[in-house]
Amino acid sequence: MSSSPASALTVQEPAHTPRPALSRSITGTLAGTSSSLTLQAKKNTVLKSHGRSPWYSEDGKPICDAFVIGIAGGSASGKTHVARRIVQSLGSIPTVIILSQDSFYKRHTPEEIELAHASRFDFDHPDAIDMPLFASCLADLKSCKQTNIPIYSFTGHQRLDETKYLYGAAIIIAEGIMALHDPALRALYDLKIFVQCDSDLMLARRIRRDVKERGRSVDGVLEQYLRYVKPSYDNFVLPTSKYANIIVPGSDNNVAIELISTHIRRQLDERATRLRQHLVGPRDLIPQSIIPLEAHPSLAILPQTPQLKGILTILRDRTTKRSDFIFFTDRLSTFLAEKATEFLPYRPKSVVTPVGATNVGKEIATEYVCGVSILRSGGPLEQGLRRVINDIRMGSLLIQSEATTGEPLLLHLLLPTCIRDRKTAQDTWVFLLDAQIGTAAAAFMAIRVLLDHGVLPEHIIFVTFLVARTGGIHMLQRAFPGVRIVCAAIDDELREMWLPGSDEGDGKTATEGRKAWVVEPGMGHIGDRYYL
Ligand SMILES: Nc1ncnc2c1ncn2[C@@H]1O[C@H](COP(=O)(O)OP(=O)(O)O)[C@@H](O)[C@H]1O
Numbered sequence: 001m002s003s004s005p006a007s008a009l010t011v012q013e014p015a016h017t018p019r020p021a022l023s024r025s026i027t028g029t030l031a032g033t034s035s036s037l038t039l040q041a042k043k044n045t046v047l048k049s050h051g052r053s054p055w056y057s058e059d060g061k062p063i064c065d066a067f068v069i070g071i072a073g074g075s076a077s078g079k080t081h082v083a084r085r086i087v088q089s090l091g092s093i094p095t096v097i098i099l100s101q102d103s104f105y106k107r108h109t110p111e112e113i114e115l116a117h118a119s120r121f122d123f124d125h126p127d128a129i130d131m132p133l134f135a136s137c138l139a140d141l142k143s144c145k146q147t148n149i150p151i152y153s154f155t156g157h158q159r160l161d162e163t164k165y166l167y168g169a170a171i172i173i174a175e176g177i178m179a180l181h182d183p184a185l186r187a188l189y190d191l192k193i194f195v196q197c198d199s200d201l202m203l204a205r206r207i208r209r210d211v212k213e214r215g216r217s218v219d220g221v222l223e224q225y226l227r228y229v230k231p232s233y234d235n236f237v238l239p240t241s242k243y244a245n246i247i248v249p250g251s252d253n254n255v256a257i258e259l260i261s262t263h264i265r266r267q268l269d270e271r272a273t274r275l276r277q278h279l280v281g282p283r284d285l286i287p288q289s290i291i292p293l294e295a296h297p298s299l300a301i302l303p304q305t306p307q308l309k310g311i312l313t314i315l316r317d318r319t320t321k322r323s324d325f326i327f328f329t330d331r332l333s334t335f336l337a338e339k340a341t342e343f344l345p346y347r348p349k350s351v352v353t354p355v356g357a358t359n360v361g362k363e364i365a366t367e368y369v370c371g372v373s374i375l376r377s378g379g380p381l382e383q384g385l386r387r388v389i390n391d392i393r394m395g396s397l398l399i400q401s402e403a404t405t406g407e408p409l410l411l412h413l414l415l416p417t418c419i420r421d422r423k424t425a426q427d428t429w430v431f432l433l434d435a436q437i438g439t440a441a442a443a444f445m446a447i448r449v450l451l452d453h454g455v456l457p458e459h460i461i462f463v464t465f466l467v468a469r470t471g472g473i474h475m476l477q478r479a480f481p482g483v484r485i486v487c488a489a490i491d492d493e494l495r496e497m498w499l500p501g502s503d504e505g506d507g508k509t510a511t512e513g514r515k516a517w518v519v520e521p522g523m524g525h526i527g528d529r530y531y532l
């Protein structure tokens with residue numbers, strides 16, 4: 001089967017800056033395959049989405065690799081079926097990717113393709129597969145990094161030019177006839193499965209599938225089967241069953257799949273990171289004494305001029321009209337963006353002025369500058385950034401706290417190409433936007449996502465209106481000392497508050513009240529006040 005991210009995070013190329021009208025709360029709990037979380041969106045729209053919980057510690061370092069399962073077995077034994085049923089059975093566990101070995105068939109010459117069309121090419125020898133590429137893509141995904149996997153066409157017998165970008169899986173299932181053949185691959189698996197199926201059944205299934213889905217004739221399938229598929233099964237595939245932890249039957253395998261899913265769930269529970277309790281721990285543990293916040297080299301606070309204080313006063317005032325709130329938010333975000341651009345690299349640039357004089361000035365010394373908003377509160381900072389760098393590429397990350405544990409969850413990614421491309425990521429400078437740093441849970445996760453893509457910490461400039469002195473900022477600075485933070489003010493308090501639920505007035509839709517961390521004096525919920 002072709003490679004299929006079964007339920008990965010949504011990853012797309014941004015066409016424009018999205019402004020989903022998500023409100024502040026997650027009202028659902030983990031449940032079911034297609035509705036891990038229920039986000040309350042504007043009015044009566046309910047968005048359902050999976051989410052990825054933290055995979056790093058309070059030091060910002062990845063501490064739990066993705067859980068990797070290898071499934072081998074003969075062609076049409078039911079490997080894909082088992083993989084899909086595991087995904088279904090895991091249900092509430094988010095972000096599972098099925099990675100098929102078929103994606104890693106080597107590029108073929110025109111002569112080889114001609115042979116393949118005549119069923120005279122051996123696709124069942126281990127050498128037909130680019131094992132080093134398979135292992136390196138899998139290793140990247142396992143260590144929570146992005147990867148780009150090839151796309152293979154069974155009808156054209158060729159690897160296509162485009163690739164598929166994958167990131168963010170908590171569980172990866174790698175399946176293929178040779179999935180247990182290569183020692184480098186075997187070393188990556190946390191669980192090894194072999195699907196054992198009767199040969200007659202495999203042949204019958206293969207004829208049916210190849211004729212229906214892969215554009216083959218019955219004669220061609222039989223020719224290929226007798227010449228290559230069956231000998232390969234006996235010589236290369238079946239012997240790898242000795243590496244498996246579990247042998248699963250190729251039919252009537254529901255019980256086996258349930259047992260495997262229970263095992264995976266238990267393993268994942270043991271690895272779960274409970275990050276938030278470390279970020280907002282007891283006050284007396286906050287290491288303020290080491291370096292006062294204002295003096296920390298990573299933090300740049302706008303000069304506290306009367307002009308700035310005037311703007312902040314308007315924004316803090318609960319009676320400020322929405323139109324004024326938007327106007328002054330945009331003004332403040334422009335100041336912040338101007339300050340943030342000081343940290344970009346500049347090089348000399350010579351120009352000739354309208355009067356014919358030569359003047360040596362400066363220009364930004366990198367091609368790759370982009371903004372990434374943490375939705376949806378980062379959105380109000382975009383206007384200022386666009387005013388300062390008018391053609392800036394924008395991306396976004398949707399991170400929300402899970403209702404019961406308060407853990408941050410990564411729900412959606414929309415990153416610019418310069419970050420998604422390994423070759424340019426390390427030369428890219430990113431303005432990461434979020435309205436405030438309170439617990440810092442979202443900031444931690446967003447920075448970790450950028451680092452996983454290869455962006456350098458020194459190239460990340462976190463732009464925010466407010467920082468809470470008693471929140472997670474200290475942990476954030478300790479974990480990522482290279483990341484710069486630009487803010488308009490530091491507020492003294494971060495406290496947990498009970499926020500009332502809302503009633504949409506239709507007698508059906510209501511959100512429950514919930515606890516949330518609020519910055520004091522603060523500006524309230526900036527995203528809500530800006531977007532309504
Ligand atoms: N347990 C099963 N019960 C019924 N049909 C199955 C089962 N496993 C696989 N099949 C069927 O057999 C065919 C081949 O299965 P697939 O999972 O694609 O094989 P593989 O990935 O090993 O090549 C598919 O049509 C699938 O629906």
Ligand SMILES: Nc1ccn([C@@H]2O[C@H](COP(=O)(O)O)[C@@H](O)[C@H]2O)c(=O)n1
Binds near residue numbers: 154
């Ligand atoms: N161009 C190709 C490439 C591979 N095959 C056959 O696919 C089989 C592996 O895929 P499964 O989904 O069945 O595991 C393998 O046995 C190859 O013979 C092909 O026919 N054409």
